[in-house]
Structures are given as C-alpha cells and as structure tokens.
Amino acid sequence: MTYLTSAEVSEAMADIGPVEAIRRNRVQVTTTPGRIRAALRSATSRLQCDHLVQIATIDTGHEFELFYLLTGAHRTVLSIRTLLPRDRPKIRSVHDLLPPAGIYERQIHDLLGITFDGHPNLGRIILNEDWPEGEFPLRKDWKMDPAKSYGGAPEEVR
C-alpha cells in the first residue's frame, strides 16, 4: 500500500475542513469540535484508518488543541486537529467509534480538565485518588498552592 495523498484525504474529508500535507506520510485535517465524530467516521471507513495512535493535547494558553492521530495499513498518519475554547472545554467522546480513545480521553480529562460528553467513566486514572477536585496540573496557568494538600501521604504523616 502507498501513502495517502492529500487529494485523497481532501476528497474523503470534503465537508470536514481544510486539509494540508505536513510531511510525506502525514496529512492534517483541521475541523471544529462539532464535526469530530464525522471526521473520525470518515477516516475509519473511507480512508481505512483502523488504529488510533494517540490523542495529543496542547494547552497554548488561549485554547486547547486536540490532535487525533490515526493510522492504518497505508502507514500515513492522519492528524485530525480541533480547537477547544479554554472557558468551555467540552467535546463529544469518540470511545464508541474507536474503543482505545476511551482511555486517552480519561487521561486528558484527569490532567487537563477537558470533558468528553458521552464517555462512560471519566474517573481518575493518573492522579492519586485523593487529589483535590478542579486542579489540572498540565494546564499552563496551573500553579501548586503550597498551603493546599494534594493528598497521597498516608494518614499519620499528613
């Protein structure tokens, strides 16, 4: 199989958003949060992307950038990029389209506080069980409060 060309991706993603070729084996589609499920459906059915590599998230300081990196037998990395506003970080979950997405979404929810609507269990996965609510350590504006307890220590030394 050969690499996907940006023309092929443009054809499959016609109503999703602009397509750009980043490298020979990497094509990026920029879309809105509302069309993310349509983008993934089209990527899995029309472009034969059967593998979700990861969901990368960047906090730029103004908004969150989500990259859904998919690949398949054609060995092209298809990157579906979407921007989320910082004051309302919400997006639909895609765990039912690509089951491995569920665990990535849980990690992103834990560390960056992005809510994935429709996810069956957005519980803690990386941080300790008694970590305070509403603190997201990977956000750029997050600072540790020395007066606050962040948990983890056993009872007698707390």
Place this chain on the structure above:
Amino acid sequence: MSLSKRLVSWARQKSPWIILFNSGACNACDIEVLAALTPRFDVERLGILAKGTPRHADILIVTGPVTRKQGKRLRMIYDQMPEPKYVLAMGACGATGGVFKGLYHVLDGVDAVIPPDMYVAGCPPRPDEIIDGIVKILGLIEQDMAHGGKEWRAKRKAVPQPLEVAP
C-alpha cells in the same frame, strides 16, 4: 551482652533478606539491584536473599521518589515487615526526590513516608555501592542490638548551652 543476645545479634547479621520496592523510580536503580543479585556480583553467596513478600524481609530497599499514588502503598509494605526492620533509600531520588523534587505528583524523598536508616548516593548507585550500603546496615543492626533499639540514633534537637562567662 548476654549469650542469648549475642546469638540473636549474630543470627540477624548472618543473612539479611531484602525486598525491593519501586516507589516511582525510572528503573535504573532497580536494574542495579538486579545486577547485584545476578552472577556478576551474586550477593546470594553472602547470604543476602531477595524475597517476594515484605513479611519475610529484614531490609526494604526503596528506589525512587515517592509518588502520591505510591505513598500509602509504601507505608503498607513497611508496616507488614516484622521488627527489626531497616530501610535503604536508594539514589538521589530516594534521598530527596532528585530531579522530581517539588513536582505535582511526588512527595519527594522516602523520608516523607517512612524513616530510612541508610542512604546510598548515586544516580543510579553501582551494585557494589548497594552491597556496601547493606553491609553498613548490618553494622547498624549490631549497634542497635547493643543499644537496645533504634532510639539512640534518633536526631535530637541541639540544646543551647549557656555561655561560660569568664569571671
């Protein structure tokens, strides 16, 4: 020391059993401990055995900074060990938290959760340094037997002495 005490002291130092616990290390320290156990250094010929459960162990080797997730678990492992128990904190991370000190997910060094008896410096320490640390713990076991416990080593606050004023 009475004969029975001397006998117990000898028995305790004869064959220390160790347990390795990774409280969030990068695995380099664990590899060095394993290198100490395998044929090149072969500590088993000296009677140092690695055990699979804290209930059988005398010395707990803790590698790495204590993460917030491992804090309670490390305490549970420590509490399960029979007295007299000794703790060896390994590497720069075990002593202070090392490069991870002050990060959101760590409680820093091993002393945040349990009291270490010996620190081994290095990042990671070589197997011969680990063996040296264990042998130094054996020396501590002997001294603790003579003093009747660990209390004599506890750090005391310096009591300010009144200045001697010349008449």
